[in-house]
Structure formats: C-alpha cells, structure tokens
Amino acid sequence: MTLIVELPAAAVSDAASARAVAESALAAAGAAAEHGVALLLPEPPLDGAAHLDPSVLAGLLSASATGSLVLEADTGRHAPYNLARRIQSLARILPGRIGVLLRAGGLDPVTAAAAGPERADADAALVEYATVLRALQRSFPQEALLGDREAGLLADSSKLAPAAHRGESYAVAGALNVPLDPALRAAVFGPDHVDGPFDQRIGRAAGSLRRVLWAPDPTAADRAGIVLDAAQRESLPLVTTTDDGLLVVGDATALAEALERHAPDGALLRPLVSAGRLAVVLRELLPLLPRREPLRRAA
Amino acid sequence: MTERSGQLHINVNILNAGVFGGSWRFPGHDPLGAYDLEHYLGIARKAEQAKLDAVFLADGPVVEGDLAYRPGNGFEPSVLLARIAAETSRIGLIGTFSSSYNDADELAARLGAIDALSGGRLGWNVVTTAGARAAANFGRGGEPDHGARYRRAAEVTARVVSGWAHHHGAPVTPHSPQGRPVVVQAGASKDGVGLAGEHAEVIFTAAQTLEEGLAFRAAIDASAAGFGRRPEEIVILPGVSTVIAPTEAEAAERRALLADLVPAPYALGRLGGQLGIDLSTVDLDERVPLDLLGPLEHANGSQTFYTLVVGIVRREQPTYRELLRHLGGGAGHRIVVGTPEQVADDLERWWRSGAADGFNVMPDALPTGFDDFADQVIPILQRRGLFRTEYEGRTLRELLDLPALDRARQQPALAAAW
Numbered sequence: 111m112t113l114i115v116e117l118p119a120a121a122v123s124d125a126a127s128a129r130a131v132a133e134s135a136l137a138a139a140g141a142a143a144e145h146g147v148a149l150l151l152p153e154p155p156l157d158g159a160a161h162l163d164p165s166v167l168a169g170l171l172s173a174s175a176t177g178s179l180v181l182e183a184d185t186g187r188h189a190p191y192n193l194a195r196r197i198q199s200l201a202r203i204l205p206g207r208i209g210v211l212l213r214a215g216g217l218d219p220v221t222a223a224a225a226g227p228e229r230a231d232a233d234a235a236l237v238e239y240a241t242v243l244r245a246l247q248r249s250f251p252q253e254a255l256l257g258d259r260e261a262g263l264l265a266d267s268s269k270l271a272p273a274a275h276r277g278e279s280y281a282v283a284g285a286l287n288v289p290l291d292p293a294l295r296a297a298v299f300g301p302d303h304v305d306g307p308f309d310q311r312i313g314r315a316a317g318s319l320r321r322v323l324w325a326p327d328p329t330a331a332d333r334a335g336i337v338l339d340a341a342q343r344e345s346l347p348l349v350t351t352t353d354d355g356l357l358v359v360g361d362a363t364a365l366a367e368a369l370e371r372h373a374p375d376g377a378l379l380r381p382l383v384s385a386g387r388l389a390v391v392l393r394e395l396l397p398l399l400p401r402r403e404p405l406r407r408a409a
Numbered sequence: 410m411t412e413r414s415g416q417l418h419i420n421v422n423i424l425n426a427g428v429f430g431g432s433w434r435f436p437g438h439d440p441l442g443a444y445d446l447e448h449y450l451g452i453a454r455k456a457e458q459a460k461l462d463a464v465f466l467a468d469g470p471v472v473e474g475d476l477a478y479r480p481g482n483g484f485e486p487s488v489l490l491a492r493i494a495a496e497t498s499r500i501g502l503i504g505t506f507s508s509s510y511n512d513a514d515e516l517a518a519r520l521g522a523i524d525a526l527s528g529g530r531l532g533w534n535v536v537t538t539a540g541a542r543a544a545a546n547f548g549r550g551g552e553p554d555h556g557a558r559y560r561r562a563a564e565v566t567a568r569v570v571s572g573w574a575h576h577h578g579a580p581v582t583p584h585s586p587q588g589r590p591v592v593v594q595a596g597a598s599k600d601g602v603g604l605a606g607e608h609a610e611v612i613f614t615a616a617q618t619l620e621e622g623l624a625f626r627a628a629i630d631a632s633a634a635g636f637g638r639r640p641e642e643i644v645i646l647p648g649v650s651t652v653i654a655p656t657e658a659e660a661a662e663r664r665a666l667l668a669d670l671v672p673a674p675y676a677l678g679r680l681g682g683q684l685g686i687d688l689s690t691v692d693l694d695e696r697v698p699l700d701l702l703g704p705l706e707h708a709n710g711s712q713t714f715y716t717l718v719v720g721i722v723r724r725e726q727p728t729y730r731e732l733l734r735h736l737g738g739g740a741g742h743r744i745v746v747g748t749p750e751q752v753a754d755d756l757e758r759w760w761r762s763g764a765a766d767g768f769n770v771m772p773d774a775l776p777t778g779f780d781d782f783a784d785q786v787i788p789i790l791q792r793r794g795l796f797r798t799e800y801e802g803r804t805l806r807e808l809l810d811l812p813a814l815d816r817a818r819q820q821p822a823l824a825a826a827w
Contacts, residue, residue, distance in 0.1 A: 124584040128525035160580045162526065163519040169491025170526055187515050191470055191546040195485040202484065203446050203492060219512040224548035250472065257433070257440035262672035264433060264440070265476045283545035287472040287481045289444060 112310060112319060112376035113369075113402045114180050114209075114299075115142055115392065116150040120385040122160050130386070131162055136171055137389035143177025146402040147392070148209065150378065153182040156215060165196040168208070172200065178207040178405050180299065185232075185239045186215025191282055194246040197296045198288040201247075206294035209405045211312070211378075212240055214301070217279060225279060235279045237306035240298055242282050244307050245273035247295040249285035297405040309408045312378050314355075320373035321355030323380050324365050326391065330382040331359050362391070366398035376402075417760050417795050418644055418767030418809055420503060421456045421782075422465040423449055425480045427774035428650045428742065430679065431670025433480050435774035442775070443480035446492070452776055453493045456500055459783035460797050462808045463501030463532060464493065465613075465769055470510050471543035474682070478675030487519050494527035501805035503532035503593055503611075508562040510538055510547045514581055516565075517572030520590055521582025524573075529586030529804035532611065533569070534593040535604070537562045555712070559600035566592065566608045587804035588813045598712035606632025610811050611644045613769050615713050617720060617743050622647060622764025644766045644809050647759070648742035652773045653752055653781040664746045667773055668734045676733045683714050683741075693730040697722050717741045742771055749785035756786075757795060 117135050122128045139149045151164035164181035171179065179200075183193055193210070200208045214236035217225060254269035270285040300306050302313030311318040325331035328343055338359065342348050347360025349368045355378075358368045369377055383391050425443035426433035433440050442448045453464045466486040473481035486504035494502055502523065506516055516533075524531035537558035544552050553561070571577055573589035594601070594609035605612050606629060616622035622645075630640045652667065654660035681688035684702060702719050721727065721735060745755045759765040772778030790796035802808040 122522075122525065122583045123580075125525045125528055125586045128522065128583050132526055157579070160521075160582050161518065162522040163487070165485075165488055166491045166519055166522040166526065169488040170495045172492055173495035187512070189510065189512075189547055192485075192511065195470065196488050199485040199488040203488070218515075220510055221548055255441055255444060259434045259440045262431070262434065262670075262675075263477060264479055267477045270472065270476075281545070281548040284542065285472045287469075287476075288483055288485065 111374070111400070111402055112148070112406055113146075113399070114148045114150050114211075114319065114376075114378045115388070116152055116378065116380045118381065118383060118385045118388060119152060119154065119161075122162055128162055132167060132170055134385040134388060135167060136174060138385075138392060139171060139175040139177050139179065141389045141392040141396065143175065145396040145399065146177075146404060147396060148178035148180050148207075148405060149175075150180045150182060150211065153184055153187070153213070156184060156186050165193075165200065168200050169203070172203045175204075175207075178209065179204070180209040180211055180297075180405070182211045182213060184213045184215035185218065185236055187218055189218045189220040190239055190242040190280060191246065191284065191286075192220075194243050195286055195288055197243075198247065198286050198290055201290055201294050201296045202288060207404070209297035209299055209309075210243070211299040212236060212243075212308075214304070221280060224281075233304040236300065237304055238277045238279050240300055240306040240308060241277070242273060242275050242280050243298060245271075245275055246282070246284075246286050247290070248292060249273055250287065250289045252289045252291040255289055295407065297407050307408075310376070310406055317375050319376040319378045321380070322365075322369065322373060322377045323352070323355065323357045323382065325357075325359045325382045326361060326365075328359060334382045362395040362398055365395060369399065413761050413763070415810070416797060417756065417765075417790060418462045418646060419787075419796065420463040420465045420501070420646060420767075420769045421452065421461055421779055422467065422648065422769050422771045423452050423775065424467060424771055425482065425775070427778055428771040429667045429671060429773060430475075430479050430675045431667060431672060432774040432778075434670040435667070435777075438774060438777065441480070444483040446484070446489075448776065449484065449489060450493060450496050452779055453497055453500065455776070455779060455783050457497045459787045460800055461500060461783075461787075462767070463503045463530075463805060465503045465534070466490065466505060467534075468505040468507075469536075469538055469540075469543060470507055470546055471538075471540065474542065475675050475679055478672040478678075487523060490531070491523050491526065494523060494530065498528075499800040499803075500530065501532055501591075501808055502527055502530050503534055503591075503805075505534040505536050507538040507543075508535050508565040509553065509558055510543065511565070513565045513568035514572060517569040518581040520569070521573055521585065524585050524587070524590045525583040529590075529806070532591035532593045532805050534595060534613065535562055535566050535608070536595065555598070556600060559598075559604055563604055563607065566604070570608065587806040591805050591809065591811065595713075601713065602628050602632050605629055605643075606634075606638070607636045609643060611646060611809065614645060614647045615717055615742050616647045616764065617717060619759065619762050619764050621720070622759065623762065626764060642812055644811065645764075646767050646769045647765050648769045648771055649756070650742050650744040650771045650773060651752055651778065651782055651786070652744065652746040653749055653778065653785065655748065657747055657751065660746045660748060660751075663773070664744070671733070676736070677729075680718075680733065680736065684718060688729070691729050693733070694728050696726060696728050697732055699723065699726070714741050749781070749789055752782075752786050753789040753793070756790065757793065760795070
C-alpha cells in the first residue's frame with residue numbers, strides 16, 4: 111500500500127519565498143519518510159504561476175531528504191528525453207527513492223516543432239510518452255560501465271539499449287547518458303483511465319491509488335472553495351465521493367479511518383493546508399496509519 | 410607587464426574525469442569516478458574553499474559516441490547544480506543547456522528556480538548542440554545547419570532572458586536575486602560571435618595564442634558595440650587545460666603520461682569526427698597534409714575547433730601522431746604545463762595582455778589536477794593580488810563584477826517550426 115502526499119502549492123515570487131518552499135518541502139519529506147510515505151512535488155498547469163521546477167527542487171532536497179520523492183510532470187512541458195535524463199539523474203542520486211507522476215498535457219514545444227500538428231488525443235500521447243520513458247530508463251544499464259583502465263575500455267557500448275522509438279507522436283533514438291542499475295529506476299505513475307506502462311495508477315479502479323482531498327476543518331474547505339452546506343457542517347467528519355476522488359473534511363483520525371476504508375490500495379493525498387504546515391499535520395496523521403511500503407515498481 | 414586593475418575570474422570546468430581522453434585512466438583515480446555524485450560535490454566544495462567564481466558543467470542531450478573510451482556527462486546539469494547549490498553557499502553555478510532542444514519558457518523557469526534557490530548564483534552557458542545523434546533524440550531526422558542553430562539560439566536566449574526579466578506574460582520564475590542569471594556563451598564561429606555580442610556576459614573561448622585571444626576580444630567588442638553594449642559588460646574566459654607538478658620535468662612527464670593514456674581508437678575517431686574526415690586508415694607517422702582541411706565553410710561541426718586544428722597544422726606541420734598528442738584527447742583548448750609558479754605566470758600574462766579576464770580552468774585529471782590548482786596556483790595568484798582571498802559578492806553577477814543589467818527586450822513567440 112503506497113501513500114503519496116502532495117506538497118501544497120505556494121507562491122514563489124522571490125528567493126526568500128523559494129527558500130521557504132524548499133524548507134517546507136524538506137520538513138514534510140522528513141515527516142513522511144519516517145512512515146514510508148512519499149512526497150509529491152507538484153507542477154502547476156502550463157499557464158500557472160511562477161513555480162519551482164520539481165526536478166530542481168528534488169535535486170536540492172536530495173542533499174538531506176531520506177524518503178521518497180515523486181515529481182509531477184506535464185507532457186506538454188517536457189520533451190521525453192529531457193525529462194528522462196533528469197529523472198534518471200535523480201534516481202542515481204537519491205538512489206532509487208524517486209517516482210514521476212505523468213500528466214497528459216499534449217506535446218511539448220520541442221517535440222511539437224518537429225512532429226507537426228499536435229495529435230488530438232492527449233491520453234494516447236501520454237501512453238506513448240510513458241512507453242518512451244520506460245524504454246529510456248532501461249537504455250544505459252549500470253553494468254555497461256567497465257572502467258577497465260588497463261584495456262582502455264571505459265564502457266561496453268553493446269550493453270546500451272537505445273530506445274529506438276518511432277511512434278505517432280514521438281521519435282526518440284537514443285540511450286540516455288545517465289547509467290543506472292535497473293532496480294533503482296524511477297517508478298512511473300499515471301491515471302488509471304488510460305492503459306499505459308505505469309508502475310502504479312491513480313484513479314478508481316481496483317489496485318489504483320485513490321485521489322483523496324483532505325480539509326482538516328471546514329475553514330480549510332472554505333478557503334479551497336469547497337462549498338459545505340449547514341447539515342454537512344453539523345455532521346463532521348464528512349467523507350464523500352467526488353468526481354476527483356474522495357473528499358474528507360475532518361481531523362486526522364477521521365482521515366486515517368477514511369483511508370483505511372476507502373483507499374485500501376493506497377492514496378494520493380492532497381491536504382488543504384499551507385506548505386509550511388504540512389510537516390506538522392503529517393506528524394499528527396501518519397502515526398495513526400499503518401507503515402507504508404516504498405514506491406512500487408512493476409517487474 | 411603592463412598595469413591592469415582588478416582581479417582574475419576563475420571557474421573550474423568539471424569535465425567529468427578531466428580534460429583529456431585518457432584522464433579517467435590516471436593512476437590512483439577511480440576510473441568510474443566521473444559517474445559518482447561525490448566526485449562533483451567534492452570538486453565544487455574545493456572550488457568554493459579556493460574562492461573560485463564558479464563551477465562549470467558541460468553538457469549535451471545525447472549519449473556520447475565515444476563512451477567506450479571516455480566518460481560522458483553522467484548527470485543532467487540542472488539536477489546536479491541544484492544539488493551542488495545545497496552543498497555550497499557562495500560559489501557560482503554555471504550549467505550548459507542546449508538552445509536547440511529546450512523550450513525557452515520551460516528552461517527559463519527551471520533555471521530561474523536554481524537561481525532563486527541558490528540565492529542568485531546561476532549562469533546559463535548557451536550551446537546550440539551539434540550533431541544528428543542529439544537531433545534524433547528529439548524527433549528530428551537530421552542536424553539543423555549551423556546558421557539555423559544559431560538563429561534558434563538567438564531567439565531562445567532572448568526569450569529566456571526576457572522571461573527572467575518578467576517582460577512577457579505571467580512570470581514563470583521568481584525574481585532573481587541577481588537581477589537575472591548570467592548568460593554565458595562559448596563558440597567563436599562568426600555566428601557565435603554575433604550571438605555573444607548580443608547576449609553573452611561571460612564568454613568561454615578556445616584561443617590558443619595571445620594574438621588569437623586579442624583578436625577574439627576585438628571581434629567581440631565590435632560585435633557587442635553593434636548591440637549598444639560596452640566591453641566591460643563582457644567577461645572573456647578562455648578555456649585552459651592545466652598540467653601541474655612540483656618541477657617542470659615532472660609536469661612534462663605527467664603531460665606525456667596523459668597523452669599516452671588516451672585510448673588510440675578514441676583519439677583518431679574523435680579527431681576524424683570533429684573534422685568530418687575519415688582518418689581510420691591514415692599512417693600515424695605521416696605528416697598531416699596542409700590541404701587536409703578545406704575552407705572553413707565546409708566544416709559541419711564546431712567551426713571553432715576546426716579553425717584551431719587548422720592553426721596547429723599550419724604552425725607546426727605535425728604528423729598525425731604528433732597532432733593527436735598535441736590535442737591529447739582533449740577539447741582542443743590551450744594546455745599549460747608547468748610548476749604552480751609557471752602556470753600562475755602564464756595566467757597572469759594572458760590577463761595583463763587583455764586577452765583574458767580570467768579562465769575556465771579544465772584540469773588534466775580530476776580530482777587531483779584540480780586539487781593541485783586550488784592548493785598551489787590559487788595561493789600564488791592571491792599573493793600577487795590577482796585573485797580574491799574572500800568572497801565579497803553574494804551573487805554570481807557580483808562575483809564577476811558584471812553590471813546589474815536589465816537589457817531584456819519584449820520578444821515575440823518563437824517560430825513554430827524548428
């Protein structure tokens with residue numbers, strides 16, 4: 111059972127606020143790590159506000175984070191080769207405590223400029239993107255590195271497995287230049303309504319991680335624009351199904367019970383608290399839950 | 410020596426195992442050290458202790474074709490620089506990012522994040538990325554021609570800089586503590602000089618002689634003036650490969666060893682590839698014919714390197730073996746071999762002549778080649794008053810004594826086809 115907690119979005123207008131976000135993320139990652147829980151570093155929509163690129167934030171956090179990090183990545187922003195290199199570098203650095211949650215955003219500008227008119231089906235492009243990513247993850251196995259000083263052979267190039275992908279949206283030839291032991295590769299997450307090569311899916315199907323939106327109190331729900339009627343306010347905790355997943359309004363105990371009951375296969379939890387409060391909230395919540403397993407990877 | 414005020418600027422170019430093709434085989438070094446994170450962190454910490462201006466990371470989005478014989482860039486530089494930022498507090502962080510295969514807005518945001526998180530220490534080395542193999546990682550059937558790559562580079566650079574300055578659309582990046590990150594550029598081709606004149610604040614060059622260095626400076630000054638810029642807005646840092654030992658004889662020995670360590674298939678393959686000529690069947694002891702290399706316009710790859718090799722062939726009329734030894738499996742940058750005193754003398758001479766404002770130092774074998782530079786050459790430069798003994802500036806821009814400029818202009822959207 112996997113639990114991933116999303117770092118709440120925060121404005122980053124200058125260096126001080128950027129550092130504050132990084133410090134919040136580090137504190138939250140620490141609280142999560144104690145319980146085998148991963149921290150999701152979100153990426154805003156393409157037209158979103160100034161943000162800290164998740165791979166950069168993860169690179170910074172890697173100096174002290176002991177738990178797992180999951181980066182959100184929009185296919186509309188990152189050419190697959192570029193994203194794959196960053197993810198693979200993080201998989202090497204962390205090592206292995208990394209995942210990527212792909213979001214269907216169509217083609218990135220670098221790919222689109224070469225591919226011509228964008229295909230209409232963003233979900234199909236997402237599946238292809240994940241396929242390319244998985245191929246690239248296998249493309250430079252650590253065992254290819256020889257370091258044979260006497261023979262003057264640094265690597266056995268025949269062990270590289272170039273992606274050699276030519277699909278409807280993407281054409282990616284190469285192997286990555288970042289070597290990795292296959293056991294350490296980043297886990298790839300995607301939505302369960304598309305049939306892609308994901309290690310774990312997010313959605314409603316059995317075995318998927320459930321999306322859970324959690325407001326610790328009605329005020330947090332109000333701030334997030336969630337309208338609660340008088341009856342609901344009177345009968346907290348509230349646990350209800352929405353188009354997006356599960357909404358829980360209530361304290362940590364209520365959330366822990368809801369997770370046990372409604373998200374038996376794991377959850378992607380979005381707490382409606384400030385980034386700065388996340389670590390505090392997690393320290394209250396996580397001891398109430400069974401210890402979670404690290405990021406799961408398909409064989 | 411003539412009077413010149415100010416001090417040198419010095420970066421260390423962490424070229425994986427070192428600048429030469431056989432650096433990874435250097436005795437006592439871990440042959441796979443270039444794939445170890447601690448290798449980079451250790452050099453960065455050492456560089457900060459030595460008060461260098463910046464660490465510099467080369468990069469290309471492609472697995473190196475000569476991987477069998479030398480290590481490539483084993484970490485993506487924005488991730489690695491973010492990690493180095495966490496481990497250091499003052500030193501500048503310069504990374505190479507392709508203008509050909511990055512989206513300008515995404516790149517501006519990503520680099521802006523490193524800049525903000527590091528307190529304004531980021532520099533972007535703009536490269537155009539040559540080669541069909543890199544192109545094939547981004548859905549392209551072939552390499553865009555030299556001119557098109559540089560047109561794209563000019564557009565992307567303008568757009569990134571404009572994004573950092575919050576001159577278009579909603580801000581994609583936090584306000585930079587240094588006004589905006591520093592733009593670095595390499596490449597001394599005609600197109601490269603044009604790009605540098607318009608945008609570059611730091612220029613990484615490959616000048617081999619003082620005369621070439623001075624001529625390059627004059628060309629850059631003229632190009633910059635065409636864009637309304639002054640020479641003091643540009644810091645010129647030639648690459649210099651250093652081979653340091655306690656005595657001159659030991660330094661020469663170390664240099665000879667490094668030349669011998671270059672795997673032969675690597676040396677021939679690389680030179681042939683860079684020149685666009687098949688050298689696989691040549692006799693190594695034959696003199697390189699003066700007409701081996703045609704006019705510069707025929708060069709498909711790096712024109713800078715092509716010009717450099719033509720210069721060596723004309724000046725020295727070497728055999729293939731001598732030419733390979735001369736290049737030493739390195740990037741073709743100038744190699745200075747000697748005692749710490751001699752290396753310091755050489756750097757000072759270049760700086761006083763005006764051919765250099767400082768150097769992008771490319772040690773022969775890492776990490777010890779840089780340890781020697783930091784422990785032995787830097788103190789000499791400090792004693793001569795030519796290099797800082799403490800950090801004063803907080804940002805990379807301040808360390809480089811660059812003006813806090815905001816020259817960004819409103820840019821139209823990029824041409825859709827690329």
